[in-house]
Amino acid sequence: MELRTALVVGTGLIGTSAALALRKRGVRVLLADRDQAAVRLARELGAGEDWDPDAQLADEVDLAIIAVPPAHVASELLELQRINAARFYTDVASVKAEPLHRATQLGCDLTSYVASHPLAGREKSGPGAARADLFLGRPWALCPTEEADPEAKATVLRLIELCGANAVEVSASEHDRAVAVVSHAPHVAASAVAARLADATDVALGLAGQGVRDVTRIAGSDPSLWLGILSGNASPVAEVLEAVAADLADAASALRALAEGDGTATNDITQLLKRGVVGHDRIPGKHGGPAPSYAVVQVVIGDRPGQLARLFQVCDEVGVNVEDVRLEHAPGLPLGIAELSVQPDAVSMLAEGLRERGWEVP
Structure with a gap:
């Protein structure tokens, strides 16, 4: 499936990175954003050219990539379809079920739309943090509905291929449960650990090593951006956090007992640490499959x-x-x-x- 011209709506980190990747592969890219400063910066970085909705014909744009927060995906899709902005549409939001449900409620055309989500990002945001290689080797979830036109799906698959990512087809609800475990809940957990540092003493901060930096790295991301992500996937994330909280509460109780002289409490702590090792070792390596031991x-x-x-x-x-x-x-x-x-x-x-x-x- 050829992808000659793409429209990127939303020139933040993900949208601009996709635009840069497509430009590198010879695709003409049009840029749009309510923040004109973001569009200018993306354009200066070589991500594409300004989109003129009054002059552009729909048959000139093969795919519109909606790179806006999850809460605005459906309304943006409806507006783009209303003006016949492109032949096909996708989005790159990190939540899928709620935007898709909202798009159905609004009466969007689901035949030309295939929801997607690249599992890539950085703790930095905005077009200035964008990279053409951001998606290389990364999984990119593809969530087509039964109504989706096969050509629409093929066009989004071509987008994923051009960006160097690996397509993973999954339902919207399964996607949201999965990212709650591997992305959204870990971000909240990292933020909870980092929040302890806000009132830490200078002595404690002076002793900070690589471990705390590794655990809290992603906590430096934009809170407003993450509030939108978490709000769109609230129930699955809450379930994971409740399970994590239960493990932490058990560990705290065991440590209290250990401090009071109950040596058997070490068993509970040891079991949690061992389960952590098992979970860590299940994270795929950089080439997929089990992570090799280096x-x-x-x-x-x-x-x-x-x-x-x-x-x-x-x-x-x-x-x-x-x-x-x-x-x-x-x-x-x-x-x-x-x-x-x-x-x-x-x-x-x-x-x-x-x-x-x-x-x-x-």
């Missing part, structure tokens, strides 16, 4: 320009592929630790190669 090579790295480039150059020279990398800074010092995840049989080769070239490998 070994970590730690390297002391200076906080100066070009250090990472030099480090990766050594990896290239010794023929070791870096599967993942994480940086941990040393508070108050102009250096840190780079943790390079590699295949276990490459550890000795990489460590030796680094030491020979003057790198400090603990």
Whole structure:
């Protein structure tokens, strides 16, 4: 299915990233947003050109991509269909059942519309945070209804392909239950942990390590954006949070008992920690399927320009592929630790190669 021209309505992080990805593949992209400053920035980033609804003919636009908050998807779809803005329509909101229900209530044409959701994002928002490679290798949920025209579905599949993502067909309700577990509830949980830091002492914050940064990273996202997401998926998220809260309450009770001398309380805590390991190990690896076990090579790295480039150059020279990398800074010092995840049989080769070239490998 050819996708020659696309209209992106909503030039935030997801909309602009999709526009950049499509432009990179030679698709003409038209941009629209109620925030004209966002449109200008997206245009300056090379995401596309301004959309003129009065001059544009519907048969010139193959697909309209609605990149607005979940609560506004249905009304935006209705307005676009009213002016015959495109042949087919999709949205990229992170909630599917409620917008689809609302679209049905409003009388939207469901034959030309296929709901979708790319499972990709950043803790930053707005067009300035957009990236053409944001969706590469990421799952992209596709939620067609029975009424959907096969050509509409094929067009959205082409969009997903051009953005480098992997299509996953799922019903709207199943999608919302799934993202409650893997995205929405974890965000609330991260925010709850981060909220404890608001009143933490300077001593506590001075002792903060990589663990708390990992747990709270996503808590830095826009609260108003997340309120809209959570409101649209309230019941599934509440169910997950209630289960998490029950586990936390049990852990707190066990720790209280342990503090009072009840040694048997460690069993309850141990079981929760073990269940956490099982759940963590079920998260798919970067190529899908079970996550492989990598070994970590730690390297002391200076906080100066070009250090990472030099480090990766050594990896290239010794023929070791870096599967993942994480940086941990040393508070108050102009250096840190780079943790390079590699295949276990490459550890000795990489460590030796680094030491020979003057790198400090603990």
